[in-house]
Amino acid sequence: MTKKKIGIVLFNEFETLDVFGPVEMWGDLPDYQVFMVSQNGGLVKSAQGVETNATYSFDNAPQFDILMVPGGMGARREVNNSALLEFLRRQDKKTEWTTSVCTGSAILAKAGVLKGRRATSNKLAYEFATSQDRSVLWQGSARWVVDGKYVTSSGVSAGTDMALGLVEIIYNRQVAEKIAHETEYIWNDNAATDLFSVGKSD
Amino acid sequence: MTKKKIGIVLFNEFETLDVFGPVEMWGDLPDYQVFMVSQNGGLVKSAQGVETNATYSFDNAPQFDILMVPGGMGARREVNNSALLEFLRRQDKKTEWTTSVCTGSAILAKAGVLKGRRATSNKLAYEFATSQDRSVLWQGSARWVVDGKYVTSSGVSAGTDMALGLVEIIYNRQVAEKIAHETEYIWNDNAATDLFSVGKSD
Numbered sequence: 001m002t003k004k005k006i007g008i009v010l011f012n013e014f015e016t017l018d019v020f021g022p023v024e025m026w027g028d029l030p031d032y033q034v035f036m037v038s039q040n041g042g043l044v045k046s047a048q049g050v051e052t053n054a055t056y057s058f059d060n061a062p063q064f065d066i067l068m069v070p071g072g073m074g075a076r077r078e079v080n081n082s083a084l085l086e087f088l089r090r091q092d093k094k095t096e097w098t099t100s101v102c103t104g105s106a107i108l109a110k111a112g113v114l115k116g117r118r119a120t121s122n123k124l125a126y127e128f129a130t131s132q133d134r135s136v137l138w139q140g141s142a143r144w145v146v147d148g149k150y151v152t153s154s155g156v157s158a159g160t161d162m163a164l165g166l167v168e169i170i171y172n173r174q175v176a177e178k179i180a181h182e183t184e185y186i187w188n189d190n191a192a193t194d195l196f197s198v199g200k201s202d
Numbered sequence: 203m204t205k206k207k208i209g210i211v212l213f214n215e216f217e218t219l220d221v222f223g224p225v226e227m228w229g230d231l232p233d234y235q236v237f238m239v240s241q242n243g244g245l246v247k248s249a250q251g252v253e254t255n256a257t258y259s260f261d262n263a264p265q266f267d268i269l270m271v272p273g274g275m276g277a278r279r280e281v282n283n284s285a286l287l288e289f290l291r292r293q294d295k296k297t298e299w300t301t302s303v304c305t306g307s308a309i310l311a312k313a314g315v316l317k318g319r320r321a322t323s324n325k326l327a328y329e330f331a332t333s334q335d336r337s338v339l340w341q342g343s344a345r346w347v348v349d350g351k352y353v354t355s356s357g358v359s360a361g362t363d364m365a366l367g368l369v370e371i372i373y374n375r376q377v378a379e380k381i382a383h384e385t386e387y388i389w390n391d392n393a394a395t396d397l398f399s400v401g402k403s404d
Contacts, residue, residue, distance in 0.1 A: 015226075016222050016225050016226045016229060017222060017223065017225075017226035017385060019222075020218050020219060020221075020222035020223075020225075020226075020252070021219065021222075021223075023218050023219075023222075023248075023250050023252055024217075024218045024219035024222075024250060024358070026250075027218060027248075027249070027250025027251060027252070028249075028250060033251065034250060034251055034252065036252060036253075043255055046225075046229075047229070047230075048225050048226060048228075048229025048230060048236060049229060049235065049236055050222075050225055050229070050236065050238060050254060050255075051238075051254065051255035051257075052252060052253065052254055052255070053245055053252075053253035053254070053255065055253075122386070123386065124384060124386075154386055155384075155385065155386035156226070156384075156385040156386050156387065157385050157386050157387040157388070158386050181398070182326060182357075182358075183219060183357065183358040183359050184324070184325065184326075184356055184357035184358050184359050184360050184397075184398045185358065185359040186359070186388075186390055186397065188388055195386075195388060196383070196386045
């Protein structure tokens with residue numbers, strides 16, 4: 001059987017753990033394979049200086065079943081990258097799940113796919129994120145938020161918790177807990193508990 | 203001022219988060235730069251299928267101030283890689299800190315650098331790790347262990363906590379907490395608290 005495809009969107013100065021927390025939690029699922037995609041493919045350097053290989057470019061990428069957009073300093077620039085925004089809109093039409101970590105939701109918002117949806121973002125970049133589209137129902141207190149097929153998480157480490165939350169939805173609680181156990185991960189499993197809350201929601 | 207060098211050792215089928223949790227926590231320190239090193243340099247694929255670029259090979263790597271060895275399925279093979287073991291012994295002579303995540307400590311033990319030291323490892327691979335060198339004082343219940351310059355952590359996610367623990371030692375508590383806050387990371391900051399304990403120590 002062909003595995004379903006998870007596409008993680010890379011750009012220069014992406015935040016390292018935004019990407020690799022979810023990769024860890026999704027990377028051993030029996031029915032999914034994780035791929036990296038960037039505008040031109042090839043090596044992409046994270047904000048922490050590590051280079052990861054994107055096997056697909058925007059032009060030759062397949063349709064992904066799960067799309068994930070990370071944040072990081074590069075997101076400040078990428079909200080103005082029309083090639084990226086167009087790629088996200090095109091992919092989003094047929095994804096089963098469209099997800100983000102940190103200010104990845106700012107990029108999704110700018111692409112226009114979160115209109116009228118509940119979503120969250122990094123609490124230290126909250127004004128930046130929410131200003132991309134005021135019609136999004138931004139949640140100021142949430143570790144992660146699920147609204148239909150849109151799953152957005154708070155900053156950096158919250159993405160790892162969101163990734164397991166999505167595993168629980170797609171599979172079940174036991175599968176998510178088994179992954180947490182095997183990675184000795186102490187899952188912050190309550191999406192509503194946010195120790196980094198800015199305490200306001202639209 | 204030249205930054206100090208953190209060298210992270212990659213090999214095929216390294217565990218993704220073993221590497222990138224510490225990269226996230228160490229990657230923005232003002233006095234350090236993170237480098238990837240592998241036997242031959244170039245792209246190295248993790249157990250979760252993602253390719254990372256090693257900028258150094260064992261032959262052209264500089265002396266690292268902090269050395270970190272991850273675990274993962276590949277560690278089962280790498281304990282028998284004499285080129286890797288020799289590289290670790292050579293580097294270890296002049297490191298300020300020699301560290302590991304998960305079964306990375308099995309490789310360090312096989313290299314012979316942990317003799318008589320207290321150390322820990324992944325609790326799901328505990329027999330594999332401890333069998334590499336019985337003269338190590340293996341700790342069956344610890345999130346991470348510091349003995350002199352040797353800092354070894356338990357499985358996968360424990361490495362992220364260990365990385366912040368080392369930041370606390372090198373800098374101070376505030377610096378570690380600031381990184382945790384900025385990455386919205388809920389730091390499991392007690393090295394002795396181990397929810398995945400096998401409950402025995404040498």
